[in-house]
Amino acid sequence: MNDNRSNDDLLHQLRIDRAQRDDDESPRRWPWIVAVIVAIVVIAGGIAAFTLRGQAMTVQTSTAVAAASGSDAAVLQATGYVVARRMATVSAQIIGTLTQVSVEEGETVKEGQVLARLDPTAYQAQLDAVQAQHAAAQAQVAQARATLMQARADAARNNAILKQGYISAQAAQQANTQVAADAAALDVAIKQVAAAAAQVQAARVNLGFTIIRAPFAGVITAKDADVGEIVSPYTAGGGGIAGGLATIVDMNSLEVDVDVNEAYISRVVPNMPVQAVLDAYPDWKIPAHVIAIIPSADKSKATVKVRIALDQKDPRIIPQMGVRVSFLEKKDANRKPLPGVLVPKSAVVQRGGKDVVFVVTDGRARQTTVTTGGDFSDMKQVTQGLSAGAEVVTTPSADLKDGEKVQVKAAGN
DSSP states (O other), X not given: OHHHHHHHHHXXXXXXXXXXXXXHHHHHHHHHHHHHHHHHHHHHHHHHHHHHHTXXXXXXXXXXXXXXXXXXXXXXXXXXXXXXXXXXXXXXXXXXXXXEEOOOTTOEEOTTOEEEEEOOHHHHHHHHHHHHHHHHXXXXXXXXXXXXXXXXXXXXXXXXXXXXXXXXXXXXXXXHHXXXXXHHHHHHHHHHHHHHHHHHHHHHHHHHTTEEEOSSSEXXXXXXXXXXXXXXXSXXXXXXXXXXXXXXXOGGGEEEEEEEETTSGGGOOTTOEXXXXXXXXXXXXXXXXXXXXXXXXXXXXXXXXXXXXESSOOTTOOTTOXXXXXXXXXXXXXXXXXXXXXXXXXXXXXXXXXXXXXXXXXXXXXXXXOEEEEEETTEEEEEESOOTTOEEESSOOTTOOTTEEEEEOOTTO
């Protein structure tokens, strides 16, 4: 009996407690769980990186242009914008409510053409009032003139009677004084008529201001007010009053303003021939010439502004367009044209301590080592390593790699 009990005790001691086993294995299980999670994250990241790597990076490109070409040598190149020398924001000269607006953006107008009309009711009433005052002043002049004539007749009669001794000298003197007073009253009435006439003229001018006309021929580039709005010759900030009606630009006054690095301004002279190329039409070369060199430098940019006249007028040329200009000079033995090509400054970056550009070929960005020259406004001269016509990434990102697949961003997007 005792032997059986001893055997049961031994079996009980050898039995494994499940709760104790789970507690002992839990600390051992966590490192494996963490390792599995980390492996999953690494694999997912690799898959994502591989997927993204297969996608094309979107970039903007610019075309490398020759520093000198054609029968004339380009001694300098710069960039600028088309500007209008004759442009005006047309506004009302009086405060009023618009009852008619006869133009829209993009419309061509002639000098003196009616652009809009204001409500004339108040100004017509003002004109009627001052015209009535003018008529009253004229009536007062007629009355004063008649009174003066009577006073003069009375004074003449009293002076004749005084000689006969029938009235006193004082009575005759009073009659003469009355003549002087009536003459002064007539003079005042005449001046009141002149003042009333001036008021009538002012009221007519104000009434005329209710019709807004084009100051010169041009194109409407902006429309800032419409029927029902209150306009004025000045802007009432936040008060619901428009300061301008429309902006008109004389397209015949378009020219180009460029900033030339002051280190090269000696190469530019008035009437110098220029070739202009709009960013919007890179294959269109527009003949032009230098109008003037503004005698003032911008110390923050170390540039001097140059005005350039466009010798060819065309509807495609509009204000604020970007333009690249080449200052031309006839070839001679004493001056050599600039070598190499020009690209935007931002296209040249450092990789491994060298100047490089990324040339887009067959949908991939190829890293190309280049030798650079001088600066020309926002352009950089590349003397070696790049040919004219090459498409370079305008602003390469730091993570752009050699041979990476790229997609060129369309202009205007």
